Amino acid sequence: MANKKMLNGAEILLQSLKDCGVDTIFGYPGGAVLPIYDAIYNDEHFKHILVRHEQGAAHAAEGYARSTGKLGVILVTSGPGVTNAITGLTDALLDSVPVLCISGQVPTALIGTDAFQEADATGLTRSCTKHNYLVKDVNEVEETVKQGIQIATTGRPGPVLIDFPKDIQLAKTEYNDSKKSYIPSYHPKAKPDLDKIQQAIDLMENAVKPVFYTGGGIINSGAKASKTLVELVKATGFPITNTLLGLGAYPGEDEQFLGMLGMHGTYEANMAMHGCDVLINIGARFDDRVTGRIEAFAPFAKKIHIDIDQTSIDKNIAVDIGIIGDAAEILLEMKKIWDKKSIKSQDKKLKPWWDQINTWREKDSLGYIQDNEDIKPQYAIDRLYQKIKEKDFYITTEVGQHQMWAAQYIKFPTPHRFMTSGGLGTMGYGLPAAVGVQVAHPDSLVIDVAGEASIQMTMQEISTAVQYNLPLKVFIINNKWMGMVRQWQELNHGCRYSESYSDALPDFVKLAEAYGAKGLRAEKLSELDGVIDEMIAHKGPVIVDILVTKQENCFPMIPSGAAHNEMILNEDPIPETSEEGLAKV
């Protein structure tokens, strides 16, 4: 059409994003993206959140995406802008989070000349994105953006990067408003094999010691998947355990829920995995933190594995039935067959299995003793949960002991409530992720359960929270150690504590105040509840410094090279720390 308006590449980018339903961008400006920032300046539609470091933008987009199920979008400049974002993109790849990263690039004619702030963005991110693009023609901008969003959000979700040279941002063309993006070689949605679903149901019907083991794939598949999962678990009467990323897909307080499994999973979950005769894995990937020693993993079980990604099946653990497809679709089919077969109540058949599980539960593997005025970290998180459980809450975490305690003691009623870095294990994830979650849910209670070491990796994002008046709370479990490193040094390296103690730490209360947030501290047990109450009541961002006992280990634990039935529990003796081991502390 002759009267179509000419737009520049930057405007076309924004129009394409708008057409795909994007309204929030996490970013940081710089030379190579100034035309895009100029276009945003004139566009009321977008809410742009200015972070303090590009890694923060990526994690914020992850938090936004994981708490909503929508795409998270980041905008960074060339060179250091994109290299800073790489940790976040890799994190999103490992945890299957839909993220679109738009990076500026030097003008096309300068690519390859080592120009100022030039970095080979597509080369650098090839192995940490699901797909990436370098746009070389303004007429390709719209199609590329729409394809990129399609790739990021369909199939197994993941990060996509679009590298956008500055001259293309300024070149002009017409906007086509094309509705359909078609990639001939991309087939994200496999039709599940109905025969295999039938076989799976047959195995389940005859199982006497079954267990569901479900992961983040349920949450990524959407609300229908979680809902159908709950229905199927209820209909079968089977026990269920969740992976770290799968927490919330099944209600955490339900009696059929065994808690999280894996290296720091509950005794009952791991023993059930070891003893089961039929294992139904839906949307989890047999990660090494879950399997422990491979030969000894669920040795008596027929294994069913349902995953949308064909590479997950038979990668780490060989399975008996592998079904490729979307969790919601397959769960609906399973539920349909189960109902149609009018399978009679499994209660009697399953009773010995549940009796066994209940004796494992009696071990109370998450038990701890809070016996004096020093705050136990487990107790601090337990109290936090007790005080927020009736509220509309979201939890993010950093990485380490506090992360595992949060996963153990906080029960999630619904999906999308728990944002944590599982696959990559990125210290510094929690605070920026909380920024993204709070932007998506401005009226909810968003808490980053943090450690004093992790939080310092992306501390600067508290400034973002203050700028946008995001009332997020940073709940620091402060033991002055990199607790998980210390724990492994204790258990695996002869108690030689090499470089795991932080002899200097900021005063987190003063730091909060310096940033314009509120700072609180609890040093003694008697102060804990009051501080949590005050934190929740405060309308703005808060940093809470909880000084906890220093030597606490995270239990239960599957030690190195061990199987699920060889867990270390809290009551087991641990080695004495020698003078020599502390010599450098």
Next chain:
Amino acid sequence: MENQELDAIEQISHYPIPPDNGEADTRHVLTMLARDKTGTLARVIGLFSARNYNVDSLSADNIDVERGISCITITTRGTNKVIEQIKRQLERLIDIHCVIDVSNSKDRVIRELALIKIRAKGQARLEALTIANSFRAHVVDGADDTFIIEISGAPRKIRTLISLLKPLGLAGVVKTGTAGMINSSYSPFEEILKQEEKS
């Protein structure tokens, strides 16, 4: 490494070591049809290096310029489990249409082309030419003391010829890499064309 040593590493490393079931590696020729886009080959090769797979031979070229389809052939080694994982990983790449394991079929044709330069005079030259002739290789260029022969055939035939020519003055070898195809009624290339027409 001895089993005990591996156990000790597993004890400390906190990563489970996949069990070794004693299965030997086999060689496979994998042919991919791919979208002819910037970086497609880099993605394929990057996948092999990132996941610790072997590339023994590689060839790539455009086979349909108009539709932008290229063919990449890689010869690799691994246990059946590893080969299956390689196939799935490759198929997961956005720009890959399909992966065909040519080695799995009885009706396979696997060929290479090599250019071989010989530096020889007199008796050695005669002998080289006789050997080349018996392999149905032919001379494509000649000079005073060197000449180039061209041969195509199964990789093993070419390896044999090269080893026979070695003592007679082998001065250089260039190979195209493996090309493989299955002679069956199913043709993935036709499938792709059909699919593209439909949409």
